[in-house]
Amino acid sequence: xxxxxxxxxxxxxxxxxxxxxxxxxxxxxxxxxxxxxxxxxxxxxxxxxxxxxxxxxxxxxxxxxxxxxxxxxxxxxxxxxxxxxxxxxx
Numbered sequence: 271x272x273x274x275x276x277x278x279x280x281x282x283x284x285x286x287x288x289x290x291x292x293x294x295x296x297x298x299x300x301x302x303x304x305x306x307x308x309x310x311x312x313x314x315x316x317x318x319x320x321x322x323x324x325x326x327x328x329x330x331x332x333x334x335x336x337x338x339x340x341x342x343x344x345x346x347x348x349x350x351x352x353x354x355x356x357x358x359x360x
Contacts, residue, residue: 272297272335273342275360282353293338300334307331 272293279288311328314321346357 272339273359275358277358277360279356279358280353281355304331304334 274293276291276293276296277288278290280286307328311325314325314328318325341359344357344359348355348357
């Protein structure tokens with residue numbers, strides 16, 4: 271199952287804040303990129319010898335949903351002298 275929420279919390283000495291971003295917005299923004307990549311990939315199939323390496327790099331776009339579903343439950347914490355940042359992918 272794909273993650274549905276991206277949450278960030280920032281805590282510092284002066285102020286603390288947090289915000290959540292629904293992953294649905296990111297998925298909607300990803301659709302045009304996937305369509306353009308699919309069209310470019312189709313054109314690359316017409317000249318397979320010249321574009322073999324480029325097609326390999328473009329496959330990352332098609333595997334992004336699998337990568338996101340594998341990242342579900344990821345929590346990243348970054349600590350510095352000034353602030354602490356926590357990122358959740360739920």
